Amino acid sequence: MMQSLFLVVVPYWGQSLLRVLGGLVAVLLPAGTIVYLFLFKMMSFMQSRLGPMEAGPYGSLQLVAEVGKWMQKEDIVPQRADKFIFKIAPVVVLVSTFLLVVVVPFGPDAYFTNFDTGVFYALAVSSISVLGILMAGWASANKYSLLGGLRAAGQLIAYELPMVLAVMGVVIQAGTMNMQQIVVSQNSGSMFGFSGLGNPFVLTQFVGFIVFMISIQAELTQAPFDMPIAESELVSGYMTEYSGFRFLIFFIGEFATAGVFAMIASVLFLGGWGVPFAWFGWTSTDDVANWMNLVGPLIIFTKMMLVVFIIMWVRFSYPRFREDQLQRFAWKILIPVSLANIMVTAVLKVAL
Amino acid sequence: MAKIPGLVKGLGVTFGTMVRTITKGANTVQYPHEKEVPPIRSRGVIALHQDNCTSCMLCSRSCPDWCIYIEAHKDLAPPRREGGKVRQVNKLDRFDIDYALCMYCGICVEVCPFDALFWSPEYEYSEPNIADLLHDKSKLSEWMETVPEAPALEVGADKKKK
């Protein structure tokens, strides 16, 4: 599919180079806009201030300034730290983000890979970041980071289960694990005979959507669940000993993962790159118009921004759970709810 | 009406603040470009009116931080009215206030019997080198023009018997 893109034969190594560049753009570009739009601007507006205004017009180059600052800072490795593990911990966290973005479809033909078991792959890969965080917490030989790392391990594992179960509802309704098919089934389906709006799973799978969003909030260690980076207790959890370039990787990792998880959420629940096919009379991917390959990424970008807005909005308004409440909430409330959701979907799937 | 769960009301507050900031502007002042004018009585820096000062040393004696240094010498001054006696008066040699030590309490301004010291709301005199915070009498006199008129008093206040 990629080889005839620009009517010139692109050798295989060229394709993988294009894919790598595409992956970089697909991860870093959303991360940059999220940081600027939400962390700098929206948070400030919610706190009745203007946020950074000095670097560039309306503070737009603030992120460039921050990256520059972190680059020139000396990245210290604590003396008693476990050097090797300490150094590669942030990379592991970032790698899991890039692995995740591979499976996200951006258009009828514009995707990196089209696994048949895309959803299964995404959920499996998303748990690699737990390893990175644990390695960071353990290796920096600091009590605060140890506590932060252990808390992160407990929390991320506890919240992976509801995430998986929430996604099961979607998979059952779409009947396939292939992300592309899920997008197609959402946009070509129809609700109660009216097909103008397609069949976005957020309406039919609303419970699953809520559980998935809560689990994302926990996976990203965002506000109601930011026990691992509890500033008021653990200084900054597993990231305490990191500085300079390594902290930059963690920082980008945090927001890139937010962006990628939001993309997956928009693919699974909001209909991914597609607009309801009924508008253009399409029925399946192969008769979708070619310009959709360019418009698709924009659509999924806006849907992702909407999902990230919700995540950040919750992040700036809520205080933090305590460790045991967090676990009790996951095991006692989220998992039973998502199991019930699966049963209801299965029964309805068979009935209809 | 049903009690909206606290979680949702919380989101409402932050969203409302965001809308208010976008529409009505933020409460913060972009300092180097726009500057907030401090109130009239604000104690920014102490200004010295040199010819009022008779170096009676009351201010430097009553300063809790010992940060006012005065040196003077006796001198003869022409009589006020012709044919009057030649007066002996103190001439100021040195009148320094060390703003690195000063805690802006205002006892010196209040205790000065000859109204030589005044408050001015000026606040932008920070120095990279702490030694420059020792303002000598010429610098203190420069602050004199920034001293504002005393503000009118609230209704019901006793008229000042000046």
Place this chain on the structure above:
Amino acid sequence: MNQLSSTTDTTPPVVVDTARQQLATEIRATLGDAVLDIYIKPGDDIWVRVRTETWREIHQKLRDTLGFNYFSFLSAIDWMPSPYGRGEDDPTEPPPVRDTTIRSGYAGGDTRMQVFARLVSSERRLGVTLKADVADNAPSIESIANVFAGANWHEREAHEMFGIGFIGHPDLRNLYLPVDFEGYPLRKDFPLLARMVKPWPGIVDVEPLPGGAASDDEASA
């Protein structure tokens, strides 16, 4: 030592403070001979000085029988005037002579240092200030940390600041000062170094007229 106690009550008792008079009689009844002196300032406060050895026992009685259940604070006073003054003496002149007589305050007192505490009854909203002398040579008194748990920190502070021993206190470590700090800062004979080190700028140094006390006629222009 002359005492400033109730016998020389200079101000005529224009208003009789019934609540505190009644409280005084109650205290005399419950504490018996432990009370050495009671001084009432009408409409203001009541001071009770007790014998040093009954210190813990009277707190117990006041709390249980008279209902003084609120512990406000506990500290000490060193009645000796400071030999250093305010550090504002002119080095050129001879050091001024300072009176060093030890005069105690309300409700009298015979020794240089006194421990005083304040209890308040939360029902009657009335407070009482209790005082007890502390021997000059070996200043020590019973600890009331097990009567009022709040007194724990106050006694630790009084110990490190005045050097008063509190017998029976759970752990009498320094509260504020570093472990190896010698000397007791709040005693009056402990110099305040900040005022010793720097010469006082307030000393008037106005050089006289050049050429001695010039008479009026050779007025230089």
Place this chain on the structure above:
Amino acid sequence: MTMTSDRLGDRQKLSYIAGQAADARVNLELETEGMTLNIGPQHPATHGTLRIIARLDGEQVVWAEPSCGYMHRGYEKLTEVRTYPQVTTLVNRIDWLGSFANEVPFILAAEKLMGVEAPSRAQWIRTILFELSRIANVSLFLGDLGVQLGAITPVFLAFRDREYVLNLIESATGGRFHPNFDRIGGLKDDLPAGFIDETKAVMKKLRNFCDEIEALLFGNEIFQSRTRGIGIIPRDVALQYGLSGANLRASGVDWDLRRDQDNAMAWNKINFKVWTHPDGDSFARCWVRLQETREATLIVDQLLDGIPSGPVMAKVPKIIKVPEGEAWVSTENPLGEMGYYVVSRGDLGPFRVKIRSASFNNISITPWLLRGVYVPDIITILASLYFILGDIDR
């Protein structure tokens, strides 16, 4: 409102205690050897430099004790070498958030010794500025409470609205944090023109700030689950440790020095409600402080309406020598009961000043209170006790 809170409170308390017991059993079986954790002295959660040494067993605190003294400036020694006006400037740096409220008890004690009383207008203005500094102090607490529990937004709302109150204090006294406006016998100056209407407008802003915080934080179920049933102080333990202010009223003791003590101030000339809460847990303390802030804005409104006219300074000699004697005055400061025991020997400065500050007693209860709690609860309990470091270390 308090009824429902009790039922929720009890279930909350039982589940918290059961959780602790379960954790204790687990820790016992695993015999995990403890870890000593130093929280502070440079730590985001402490108002200043308080250091807490906590011995942990897993996530649970076995023994915790604050070690203070990092901010000890030796006030009581400094007051021995200063005159009365110099001590007033010194004294408003103890509780540096509600700073005018520190000067008032000291000046009242000196006036009681001299037998002088400030004219009624001065007393009213003193009470207005006292309540304004209470609002400035406690509104920061409401915002800071959020940061300690993880919510970022409340603190900015608090700083934004507190700025108006500080500007008011600055326009009247000249100093935002250290007004030094109180003199023996009255005040240094009268209020500037337009102060009354400006203050009324600011009070309206503060009231809807309180509503915003109540909606954003207190109504939030996560906040309630983090603070209900945690750090419970029973009534008699609070009295024994000498807790004061909102910490005492949150344990059900109906005691407010503004109403129960007749100082030479204007509180007895207006009526206001004293808020108490039966639970005595962290939520109760924060809730009582929120209601008190709202009540303080109503008090200021009443004071502004009824302020008499007249002089602001009584007949007092310029160089003041306070006659010999001892006086104890305590007022209801934003942090609790703050009192000065002034001993005077009849010369320019006081002979001995014992400063009884509220936070010293409020924090002396923490070794008893922090036994067996979880690590995040240390921060919640300290946030709810609300202390200022200058107040503890003096």
